[in-house]
Amino acid sequence: MITYHIPDMSCGHCKATVEKTIHGLDPVARIEFDMPARKVAVESNADAAIVTAALAKVGFPASPA
Ligand SMILES: [Cu+2]
Numbered sequence: 833m834i835t836y837h838i839p840d841m842s843c844g845h846c847k848a849t850v851e852k853t854i855h856g857l858d859p860v861a862r863i864e865f866d867m868p869a870r871k872v873a874v875e876s877n878a879d880a881a882i883v884t885a886a887l888a889k890v891g892f893p894a895s896p897a
Pocket of ligand 1: 841842843844845846847
């Protein structure tokens, strides 16, 4: 499980975009959101560099938390 800090993630729409992006890389990824902290924990075989690149591309720069 890798936790990412996504500072620009603020509402349900952002959450949906992040979820869709990660599931686009790995349909079976397990994703746990902590919206107040703007963090997301991801259990996936997708490489962290690929995940952060995909999130940056849709407007949500992420860094390992
Ligand atoms: Cu939003």
